[in-house]
Amino acid sequence: MAQAEIDGMRLLASLAYQGYGAAILPASAVVEWTDGTWEAVSLTGTTPRAVGLATPRRGRLSAPARATADVLRAVVAAEVPARPRLHLPASARTDAGARAARG
Numbered sequence: 545m546a547q548a549e550i551d552g553m554r555l556l557a558s559l560a561y562q563g564y565g566a567a568i569l570p571a572s573a574v575v576e577w578t579d580g581t582w583e584a585v586s587l588t589g590t591t592p593r594a595v596g597l598a599t600p601r602r603g604r605l606s607a608p609a610r611a612t613a614d615v616l617r618a619v620v621a622a623e624v625p626a627r628p629r630l631h632l633p634a635s636a637r638t639d640a641g642a643r644a645a646r647g
Contacts, residue, residue, distance in 0.1 A: 571629035586629065 550556045553573050560567035561575070561582060570593055574584045597613055599605060605613065624630045 571627070574629065576627075584629070592631075 550559070553569065556567050557569050557573045557575070559565065560569070563581065568587070572595075597616060599609075599613065604610075621632065624632050
């Protein structure tokens with residue numbers, strides 16, 4: 545019988561890191577630092593989780609929305625390759641490079 549229900553990935557990760565129990569977390573919730581009392585273990589047989597940016601199919605984004613989307617794409621393209629267990633699809637790497645070249 546469950547004794548608590550946790551609503552929030554950060555809280556769940558913090559409790560696991562502090563030794564209150566094991567947790568299954570997405571790779572993006574794994575921190576780079578460790579005190580040596582825990583370790584990340586990859587799960588096999590699971591489907592990779594995809595994250596995307598939703599935009600309207602019709603109409604154009606406003607200038608602030610386009611700028612925000614461009615910044616998000618640039619940050620993700622710059623940060624994800626350095627994070628263990630996170631991967632960009634080939635199309636995202638190509639799209640980010642093309643946007644960076646356009647300036």
